[in-house]
Amino acid sequence: MxxxxxxxxxxxxxxxxxxxxxxxxxxxxxxxxxxxxxxxxxxxxxxxxxxxxxxxxxxxxxxxxxxxxxxxxxxxxxxxxxRPIGASERRRALALQVLTGVGAAVFMTGLLVILVLAWRGYV
Incomplete structure (x- = not known):
């Protein structure tokens, strides 16, 4: 070199x-x-x-x-x-980041709240 x-x-x-x-x-x-x-x-x-x-x-x-x-x-x-990454790869990485770690707990809690509200007839 x-x-x-x-x-x-x-x-x-x-x-x-x-x-x-x-x-x-x-x-x-x-x-x-x-x-x-x-x-x-x-x-x-x-x-x-x-x-x-x-x-x-x-x-x-x-x-x-x-x-x-x-x-x-x-x-x-x-x-x-x-290196530049495409928009789809960037979205996939963001979704993976949200679904792992602390983001997953927040996501699952929000989903659980929405399901309970829908089950009780509030949504």
Missing amino acids: SAVNVQQMAARVAELFEARLNVGGRTLAEKLRRGGRRLPRRVRREAAYLAEVAQQAQIPRLMVQIDHARAAHAYDACLRYL
Whole structure:
């Protein structure tokens, strides 16, 4: 993997930051500083590593120290989170989120109240 590849990976993640999170800035590090709090901790950590590696790749002596497998892993993690998803997938994820955890308890309680009201003839 060369310095150009690392720079391209950082540029692609920076583009996705701008497209998905509406975060401005010139470099990935700047976009991460402005909008990093909107990301989960593990994705933020991977994006920070990728930004650090992109800065190191500009210096030929530091290019040797870059762990290319780790950089590729960080790039993949950022892409998995930032890739655009369709409207149907977004709705399905929201429905799944509502039906699991605390949302499920609230949903089931509301459904139970409506069923009792209908059974008693109030609805």
